[in-house]
Amino acid sequence: MKEAKITTKSSDNLSELVYQRIKNDIFDFKLMPGERFTESEVAKAYEVSRTPIRQALYRLQQEGYVDVSFRSGWQIRPLNFRYYEELYDVRIVLEKDSIRKLCQIDHHNSVELSVLKDLWLVEPDAYLKDIKQLSQQDEDFHCALVRASGNNEMARIHRDLSERIRIIRRLDFSKDYRVEATYQEHQKILGFIFERQTEQAINAIEAHIMQSRDEVKKITLQMLDSSQFY
Structure with a gap:
């Protein structure tokens, strides 16, 4: 140490x-x-x-x-994938419900959505390169979506959930291709929300979270195999 x-x-x-x-x-x-x-x-x-x-x-x-x-x-505590998969399952439920609500509200009055639009609907040359900063901004993106839906208790639960997942979630950006993919997926999600395409937005957020979960699991297993954790 x-x-x-x-x-x-x-x-x-x-x-x-x-x-x-x-x-x-x-x-x-x-x-x-x-x-x-x-x-x-x-x-x-x-x-x-x-x-x-x-x-x-x-x-x-x-x-x-x-x-x-x-x-x-x-x-x-050693990494327990079943535990984290359960957390991801709960996260999907919370974010899908939030997305459904977001597709029904007045977007012009949402400060949260306005901020997300400025941060994520950008050209590739404006993508964040600092992995730690990007990881935090990614977490903030999802927390902001839940907050913007207007359910404070759901936002509190989601915030606690996000902190528990953070330890492995940061690994998602250890691969360069995940940076561009994350921006593209977030842009697609926001686009569906602003266009009020509810089912497309819900499907997009679920696919995005599952993709991130699978990538993190794959990267972690690779690190375990190479003894980088022990």
């Missing part, structure tokens, strides 16, 4: 900073799926005491990112 000192002016938010840092390291695969470690190792790497480390780890355990064993200590 590489050193990554955490500094803060207040001890009150130290645990939160540690929590965010560990979670980001998991999402960025600096802490690998299946990797084992102790609280002391993390405390030394981050140059903080064990108390905020322990608080952050128990919080991450509740959220399903790490496991703990009395004998072997802490472990980054």
Whole structure:
């Protein structure tokens, strides 16, 4: 585990900073799926005491990112494809319902759709090249679609779901062809929404999510086979 000192002016938010840092390291695969470690190792790497480390780890355990064993200590939870496929199934249900609603609203009054139009209906030379930034913008695209549908509770559930998927979702853009494909698929989805072609929009969002899911699974299996996770 590489050193990554955490500094803060207040001890009150130290645990939160540690929590965010560990979670980001998991999402960025600096802490690998299946990797084992102790609280002391993390405390030394981050140059903080064990108390905020322990608080952050128990919080991450509740959220399903790490496991703990009395004998072997802490472990980054190994990737479980069945778990992620179930999350993707729920995501499809939420986004299809949101798309159906979006095809019925007044698009001129939707700030969310206006922003998405400016970000995604662009020429190829304006496509984002930074993978991490693009991955976040892709997640924001889907969250914005759900928010724009007007159901705040659905948006909250979808936001939590998106965060759980994020750890593997970022891999979708590790292949160059997925960048162009994602822009084209998002443009098609938005086009159907603006034209109020409900069934076409629903079919497009489902196909888009399933394609992303399958690509991520394929890439992850390739990384596992080449021992890049262990």
